[in-house]
Amino acid sequence: MKNGSSHARRLRVAMLSTAALGLVLAGRVTPVFAQAVHTFEVPRGDLATVVTRIARTAGTPIAFPAGLASGRMAGPIQGSISVQGALAQALAGTGLQVAPGPAGSLTIRAATGPSAAAAGGDVAAIDVTDEAAANRYGDVGFQAGDVGLGSRIPNAPAKEVPITINTITSKVLQSQAVTTATDAVQNVSGVSIGSSSGGATAFTIRGFTVSDVTVNGLGATGFGNSGFTQIPIDEVERVEVLKGPTSILTGATTRGGGINITTKRPTDRVIQDVSVRYGSYGYKTLAFDFGGPLAGTEGLTYRFNLSGNKADENYAGYRDAREYLIAPSVQWTDGSTTLLAGVRYSEQSRSPIQYTFIPRLGADPNNPIIHIPRGTTQFNPNLHYLDQTMAVFSEQSHDFGDILGMNLVFNNKIRYETSANDINSFAWLGSRAPRDPAGNYNARQVNSKYSFNRLVEQFDLTATYDAGFARQTSKFSVDYKTIDLSQSTNNAPITSINPVLGLPQQALFRPENSIGTAYTTVNGTGLGYQYLEKFDTLDNRLHILGQVRYDDYRYRNGSGITGNDRASVAKPTGISWTAGGAFDVTPYFTAYGNRSAGFLPTYSVNNLTGLTAEPEQQDLYEYGGRFFLLDKKLTLTLSYFDLRATNVSICDAILGCNFVQVVPGQSSKGVEFDIQGEIFPGFNIIGSFSSTKVKYESPLFSLPFAGTPQYTASLWGSYTIQDGPMHGLTLGFGARGNSNSPTNYGGDTSAFNVPGYVTADAMIGYDFDRWSLQFKINNMMNKYYYQPSYSANYIGIGQGRNFLFSAKYSFQ
Incomplete structure (x- = not known):
């Protein structure tokens, strides 16, 4: 049989079994080998994940249908025992048993009543080595699988x-x-x-x-x-x-x-979860997550997510934040053809964050940022960002199988969404009039309304040829996108406000559109053609990737008191490409590098020429290495990058982003470090560190690059007790922060530092039976800090100490 066809079947089965939670490892063993002794260090978790790790450790194919594993907990499994002994511990008290399967595999079945096959059919063995089959991407705990x-x-x-x-x-x-x-x-x-x-x-x-x-x-x-x-x-x-x-x-x-x-999708695994959350400021959530096979059908699965949350107010004192979601989707597959369709409707009323500013004149050189106490509401407690969005989406794929020695797969994804936004916010102007009371500064309310319709489609045709010593993947793609956006903005009269006291308060600014209304419209389409090649050879140790694409955009931008007073039409085109390779130097270290070039069209007007600004160009060099440590359960990534942008558009300091100033370029260089995975059974971490230096290439722009801290870092770890009377208890702790970051008023010559910060969080959780409980405290030390800011008149104030309690119950 041809290798391409065999490879195609493995891919098809892998996708199907991902949702079904089946797990096996490459290789074939006889029932005698099921008695061989192996050393297991499997932490407590859901039954599917525990069986997954047993199979990976022992190299034994294990099969079971979706319904048997859903909602069950097992473990920990530790020590030197046989596969059957490990499974016996995992299945204790579940009413399940192990039976010999075909070709030396093992099968998990119900101890009494209908057989596993009757309950849903055994899952075929799939070839996996460094991936888990407990989800569609092979993620295991904190460690990611596929890209x-x-x-x-x-x-x-x-x-x-x-x-x-x-x-x-x-x-x-x-x-x-x-x-x-x-x-x-x-x-x-x-x-x-x-x-x-x-x-x-x-x-x-x-x-x-x-x-x-x-x-x-x-x-x-x-x-x-x-x-x-x-x-x-x-x-x-x-x-x-x-x-x-x-x-x-x-x-x-x-x-x-x-x-x-990436959102949740229909699955073969039965999901019947109900979650509740309660937190600071009266935050309350009720969420339902249901999914699984549709009874009486073959190959038809569904997912239904329904949630709602509401808060009395946020940390800035703004009231009545709320969010509602309804997202049903259904998928059908017969092994070669897959059809997915779904709808997502969300309604959100988000409260503004709290933010402050630096006075344009008379700022304290040592402490230029106005210190506003948390909870001080400006203008009106009912300021809000209201969004209503409906998205309809569909995916279609078909595996044509072996055609002329190549496996051919067709994929098409399409999403149409429509959204309406109503925003009541305010803006600090940073200035004050000579007659203003001491401590008062100018500000005003802003009311904006947005609406847009957007259609995006991606078509891919993938051909895979497996010659044994090498595997070639070729992808031909066509992308289409279109958008129709309109915006209207009204500014209230300027008011003198004391930011520390939040006085005086005002009625909510809700004007009807008038002669003073500013309109913006954007209508556009884009068509892109892409060719991608991935080549794997040298015993699957060398991986070469290259892609090139051509994009053709057409759009019209209008602005002014009618939305068409200042109209411009742009027809940017561009070629972008990526070329790189990864080489497995050892089974535990992969070196990689790439060079990428891209372009970013703009619909704004160059304020010097009066014409639409030319697209921005970007060029990247990147080198790095991935280390796979502790039996490949921990991934460490270290990379260096050199990113340069030319023909960069910067929003006009006075006229806003409909008009831009074009500068020769910007550059960004840095190193990055990421780590995620399992240190030892039950102890998982995810952490990062980066050092980034950004600057303008033109001597006309000597200011530091606003909003970009040079250093960022984060670390989070959690440990779940594996055995004893407290097994299932989880403790978590972490911290994150960044260094100082510059900010300015755009066209001004002065620059200011926004101080860096470090905050710490902690969590305690407990899993038992079908329950999962968790209590989280964020910003434990109640640190008062500022977020990096791109403008000196909008500096975010971070949220203080807050808590969140959550509980989830699984009916399956």
């Missing part, structure tokens, strides 16, 4: 990809009890969350501002504002950060890197 949807090669093991892609797994999200996916990215080196006045979260990755976030690999970079939707945490499976120019995923690149959120 996921942060690239166009989602099934490739991370060690084979010569690009830095960091992953925050679902276990990390659970351990840290994060309530937003954006908080999770602070685990990654070179990434920090900064202050942004627009209501959308802004990140810094490798020194460059990033505001676009893709969902399941689909995004629309290059079309300006991406809306203000945040994916609710109860729908998030993992978060991926792709470093450097991101043309491999989005065509038009994002500065410094990109963030991809």
Whole structure:
């Protein structure tokens, strides 16, 4: 039989068994070998993961249907015993038993009643060595498996990809009890969350501002504002950060890197979880996560996520934050064809963070930032960011099998979303009138309304040829995207406010659009063509990756009191590419490097020429190494990067970002360190450190690069007691922070330092039977700190000490 066909079957079975939680290791053994003694160090966990580790340690194929493992806990399994002895400990009290399976494998069945086959059918053995089958990406605890949807090669093991892609797994999200996916990215080196006045979260990755976030690999970079939707945490499976120019995923690149959120999908594993959370400021959540096979059908599975949360107020004193989510999806597969369809509706009313500023004149040179006590509400406690988003999405794939010696697979993903945003916020102006009372500064309320419709589609045709000594993967892709966005903004009259007291308060500014309303419209389409090659050879030790793509954009940008007073039409095109390789020097160390080039179109007007600014160009060199330690349960990544951007557009200090000043370039160089995985049974860590230096290349811009700290660091560890009367008890502790970061007023010549900070968090949890309980304290020392800021009139104040209690009950 041809190798290409055999490889295709292994890939198909791997995808199916991922959701079913089956696990086996490569190799074939006889029942006699099931009596061989092995040394096991398997921590307590869900039954599927425990059986997974037993099989990996022993090299024994083990099969079981989805329903038998769902919702059961087992372990720890420690000591030198046989496979059957280890399984007997894992299955004790579950009503399950081990029976011989085909070809020397073992099968887990119900001890009484219907057989395992009747309950759902045995799962075929799959060839896995460094991956777990307990989820679709092979993540094991804190350690990531495949690169996921942060690239166009989602099934490739991370060690084979010569690009830095960091992953925050679902276990990390659970351990840290994060309530937003954006908080999770602070685990990654070179990434920090900064202050942004627009209501959308802004990140810094490798020194460059990033505001676009893709969902399941689909995004629309290059079309300006991406809306203000945040994916609710109860729908998030993992978060991926792709470093450097991101043309491999989005065509038009994002500065410094990109963030991809992977959401939960239909699964063969029966899921019936109910979660509740209660925290500071009256924060309350009720969430349901249901999934599994649809009864009476074959190959049809579903996932249904429903959640709602509400808070009395936030740490800044703004009231009535709330969020609602409904996200059903269904998937059908017959082994070669897979069809997925789903809907996501979310409604969010987020409260503004608390922020302060530096006075434009008369600032204290030693302490220039105005110190505002936490909880001091400015203008009105009902300021809010209201977002309503509906997304409809579908995926189709078909494995054509062996055609002319190659395995051919077709994939198509499409998402349409529509969103409406209503924002009531305010802005510090940083100035004061001579007659203003002492301590008062000018500010005003701002009301903005956004609406947008967006369609994104990705088509891939993948051909895989396996010659035995080498494997070649070729991918041909076509991307299409379109967006229609409109915005209206009204500014209230300037008011003198005492920021320390928050007085005087005002009525909420809710004007009707009038002659003073400023409008912005963006209409655009983009079409991209991509060719990607991945070549694996030398006993699968050398991995070469190359991709090139051409993108053609057409969009129209209008602004003014009608939205069309100042209109510009742009037709940017560009070629982007990536070339790199990874080599397994030893089974425990992989060296990699790449060079990437990307471009970022802009729809803003060059304020010197009056024409649409030319696209920004980016060029990256990156080198690194991945170390696989402690029986490959711990991954350590060290990398160096040199990223340069030319023809960079900077928002006009007075006219805003519809008009830009073009500078020759910016450069960013640095080193990054990431570590994640298991130190010893039950003890998991995730940590990072980065040193980044960013500067303008033009002598006309001598100011430090605003909003970018040179050093960032984070560390989180958790330990679960493995045996004894306290087994299942988990303790967690961590800290994160960054060094000082510069900020300024854009066009001004003065620069200021925003002080760095370090905060510490702690957690205690307990798993027993079907319950999982957790109590988390954030910012234990109640540190008062500022976030890095891109502008001196918007410096975020970090949240003080707060707590969150969560409980989850699994019915299965």
